[in-house]
Amino acid sequence: EIVLTQSPTTMAASPGEKVTITCRASSSVSYMHWFQQKSGTSPKPWIYDTSKLASGVPDRFSGSGSGTSYSLTISSMEAEDAATYYCLQRSSYPWTFGGGTKLELK
Amino acid sequence: EVQLVESGGGLVQPGRSLKLSCAASGFTFSNYYMAWVRQAPKKGLEWVATISTSGSRTYYPDSVKGRFTISRDNAKSSLYLQMNSLKSEDTATYYCARVTTVLDYWGQGVMVTVSS
Numbered sequence: 001e002i003v004l005t006q007s008p009t010t011m012a013a014s015p016g017e018k019v020t021i022t023c024r025a026s027s028s029v030s031y032m033h034w035f036q037q038k039s040g041t042s043p044k045p046w047i048y049d050t051s052k053l054a055s056g057v058p059d060r061f062s063g064s065g066s067g068t069s070y071s072l073t074i075s076s077m078e079a080e081d082a083a084t085y086y087c088l089q090r091s092s093y094p095w096t097f098g099g100g101t102k103l104e105l106k
Numbered sequence: 107e108v109q110l111v112e113s114g115g116g117l118v119q120p121g122r123s124l125k126l127s128c129a130a131s132g133f134t135f136s137n138y139y140m141a142w143v144r145q146a147p148k149k150g151l152e153w154v155a156t157i158s159t160s161g162s163r164t165y166y167p168d169s170v171k172g173r174f175t176i177s178r179d180n181a182k183s184s185l186y187l188q189m190n191s192l193k194s195e196d197t198a199t200y201y202c203a204r205v206t207t208v209l210d211y212w213g214q215g216v217m218v219t220v221s222s
Contacts, residue, residue, distance in 0.1 A: 001167075035151070042215055043143075088153075094166075097151040
């Protein structure tokens with residue numbers, strides 16, 4: 001099983017601040033996918049195939065990485081970005097999610 | 107508009123069974139793999155099962171293998187999750203999701219509580 005470790009677990013960012021969330025895999029994966037979840041709602045696809053933005057995602061978001069290290073970056077934090085972000089690998093079964101990163105507005 | 111609507115959740119005693127359903131609309135259901143993902147209260151996401159377009163291939167993590175069965179009825183555009191020998195650690199919100207490059211559409215989720 002590929003274990004995904006996200007860091008940090010929680011963080012707070014000020015409006016306009018750059019944010020980077022990291023997802024490290026215990027073995028190499030082909031792609032990484034990211035989801036955004038706000039309290040009481042279903043997860044939403046956010047970034048897929050490592051760097052492609054899902055429909056409606058602002059271009060201040062970006063994704064990058066390869067092998068065992070991937071990241072989600074927000075170039076300039078906005079209030080609406082406060083949420084929990086999860087990474088997902090589906091390169092091999094069992095599919096696994098990272099533990100989540102809770103991003104708060106400072 | 108793509109819609110996924112789960113149903114069948116509720117309170118169930120440990121060791122008992124429950125069957126979840128997911129009604130799909132707004133797309134050609136038979137063309138897509140489908141999946142179930144769950145989220146325990148205040149916890150992260152956990153993949154539960156995936157099924158191929160015809161239903162001939164199914165995949166599970168060890169945590170539910172042998173207890174849960176994913177199935178589908180393409181004529182009814184419906185996805186199912188039969189859950190047997192339920193444990194307290196199966197308490198969660200269960201989401202059905204459409205599988206493309208990623209899990210691109212999710213239902214609103216249905217709560218399952220396993221408790222005596």
